[in-house]
Amino acid sequence: xxxxxxxxxxxxxxxxxxxxxxxxxxxxxxxxxxxxxxxxxxxxxxxxxxxxxxxxxxxxxxxxxxxxxxxxxxxxxxxxxxxxxxxxxxxxxxxxxxxxxxxxxxxxxxxxxxxxxxxxxxxxxxxxxxxxxxxxxxxxxxxxxxxxxxxxxxxxxxxxxxxxxxxxxxxxxxxxxxxxxxxxxx
Numbered sequence: 001x002x003x004x005x006x007x008x009x010x011x012x013x014x015x016x017x018x019x020x021x022x023x024x025x026x027x028x029x030x031x032x033x034x035x036x037x038x039x040x041x042x043x044x045x046x047x048x049x050x051x052x053x054x055x056x057x058x059x060x061x062x063x064x065x066x067x068x069x070x071x072x073x074x075x076x077x078x079x080x081x082x083x084x085x086x087x088x089x090x091x092x093x094x095x096x097x098x099x100x101x102x103x104x105x106x107x108x109x110x111x112x113x114x115x116x117x118x119x120x121x122x123x124x125x126x127x128x129x130x131x132x133x134x135x136x137x138x139x140x141x142x143x144x145x146x147x148x149x150x151x152x153x154x155x156x157x158x159x160x161x162x163x164x165x166x167x168x169x170x171x172x173x174x175x176x177x178x179x180x181x182x183x184x185x186x
Contacts, residue, residue: 002024005026008025017040021044023047028060029062042082043082045084050090051090060098062101063100065104078109081112086123099116099124103127103128106128108150111150126147139151
């Protein structure tokens, strides 16, 4: 899914999003959980979004359980995030939010082995933890894991020269084909 200029993938009422590359989108490249549901997001790459000012305002690259437009009440969302890459989704100098948003009624069933490299100070806004902004350093030092009981083997690209090749098949930690992109530590 690329260069749609607006939103890329929406799973509003539940489902599974697996092995996709989402890049070049405008506002909110991925939105899940508008209605009470269970959503699995596994082995996807959400990268290089919201760069072109003509594509719309800057916001989160991944939104889960945002308050409903009509009622203002967020859906109850059981969420699995596993083996994804969230990287290069603009930067603070370009304005606006660029990390991921997890709403008030999100329950993490499983969150592990994700790579985060979009925003140093707020990679994750965890509203379910009282509007807690989670920085890259808090992912790296285990704070996120302590707060949620999740985050096993999550990575941040802190101190790395990270390259994401969209469209290439990735290799997981066991050497099997693993998704829609490759992360290279240069």
